[in-house]
Amino acid sequence: MRLGLMLPIGAGALGEGRTARWADLREMARTAEAVGFERLFVPDHLLFRLSPSENHIRVDMPEGRTRGIWEAWTILAALAEATQRIHLGPLVACSSFRNPAVFAKMADTLDEVSGGRLVLGLGSGWHEPEYHAFGMPYDHRVSRFEEALQIIVPLLREGRVDFEGEHYQARDCELSPRGPRPQGLPILIGAIRPRMMRLTAQYADIYDADYQLDPGEVVRRFADLDAACAKVGRDPSTLQRTAGVRVALAAERPQGMPSAGDGLAVASYDGMRQTVRFGDVDTLHEHVSAFAAVGVEHLTIALAHPAGPRGIEALAPLVARVHG
Numbered sequence: 001m002r003l004g005l006m007l008p009i010g011a012g013a014l015g016e017g018r019t020a021r022w023a024d025l026r027e028m029a030r031t032a033e034a035v036g037f038e039r040l041f042v043p044d045h046l047l048f049r050l051s052p053s054e055n056h057i058r059v060d061m062p063e064g065r066t067r068g069i070w071e072a073w074t075i076l077a078a079l080a081e082a083t084q085r086i087h088l089g090p091l092v093a094c095s096s097f098r099n100p101a102v103f104a105k106m107a108d109t110l111d112e113v114s115g116g117r118l119v120l121g122l123g124s125g126w127h128e129p130e131y132h133a134f135g136m137p138y139d140h141r142v143s144r145f146e147e148a149l150q151i152i153v154p155l156l157r158e159g160r161v162d163f164e165g166e167h168y169q170a171r172d173c174e175l176s177p178r179g180p181r182p183q184g185l186p187i188l189i190g191a192i193r194p195r196m197m198r199l200t201a202q203y204a205d206i207y208d209a210d211y212q213l214d215p216g217e218v219v220r221r222f223a224d225l226d227a228a229c230a231k232v233g234r235d236p237s238t239l240q241r242t243a244g245v246r247v248a249l250a251a252e253r254p255q256g257m258p259s260a261g262d263g264l265a266v267a268s269y270d271g272m273r274q275t276v277r278f279g280d281v282d283t284l285h286e287h288v289s290a291f292a293a294v295g296v297e298h299l300t301i302a303l304a305h306p307a308g309p310r311g312i313e314a315l316a317p318l319v320a321r322v323h324g
Contacts, residue, residue: 001292003322004039005032006302010069012270014307026082031309033086035316041091041300044072048272049129061272080114088114092121092190100148101170104155112179121188142195149203157184197228209243215294218243222295242298243291248278248305249314267304276304281317
């Protein structure tokens with residue numbers, strides 16, 4: 001198994017009330033590359049607000065409060081120039097935030113800037129408050145996503161598409177010039193429900209099972225992926241399988257993080273609360289190894305503590321042990 005890192009580009013990433021500026025993000029990215037992480041991801045959101053029962057994900061934060069976040073694609077373009085080896089990508093890009101044909105053009109261009117290091121994470125979107133705040137339609141998200149894939153995938157893999165759907169059109173569209181991988185770049189899709197799993201089986205190179213506190217849920221999602229592959233006639237071994245974990249590197253529960261159970265704590269990012277697993281390097285190595293044991297080939301770490309470059313540097317022994 002290989003390890004990646006989620007770069008914290010939202011407000012409160014360096015502690016309550018401390019937003020990472022570009023200079024901080026650049027230093028964290030370069031530290032992640034030096035430590036040996038294989039991939040560096042950023043979240044693709046516009047803002048966060050309370051959403052008590054939204055699809056499969058709950059945004060837990062005080063009512064009436066907004067957590068801000070930097071725009072992902074701008075940050076990724078800057079990271080492509082600031083780093084040399086580490087692979088980069090959104091985890092995952094919301095397809096309905098951008099016109100799909102233009103987005104394919106953006107992805108091919110970023111692959112050029114990065115020298116062929118882009119991993120294109122894609123999803124249908126889920127956080128309703130940001131759609132309303134930025135004036136985008138929230139309805140028919142999976143239908144929009146399916147149409148977007150029918151534009152993005154052929155453009156990136158073949159360089160052209162001619163498509164007209166209910167939500168999107170791209171008539172006689174062509175990518176020119178082409179980036180360093182004219183046969184296509186790796187497409188990662190995050191999915192849970194049957195229809196999204198089917199689209200993953202049809203179009204993706206990589207499947208992501210999202211952030212999990214234990215590998216049990218990953219096992220269930222991989223079984224659903226196998227079933228989706230069987231329905232579309234795809235060999236499931238041709239899909240790389242990935243997941244993520246939220247952790248704090250600390251032998252004892254970090255101060256200011258309430259308990260959420262045995263080995264678990266609640267981290268707060270500018271009011272937004274998330275449950276993380278804490279432990280020293282040995283404990284976290286055991287934790288991530290459990291994901292490898294159930295078939296996770298690449299694991300993305302979101303580090304809640306310690307914050308900033310110092311925390312990433314402290315993960316070096318864990319990266320070295322996992323990568324062998």
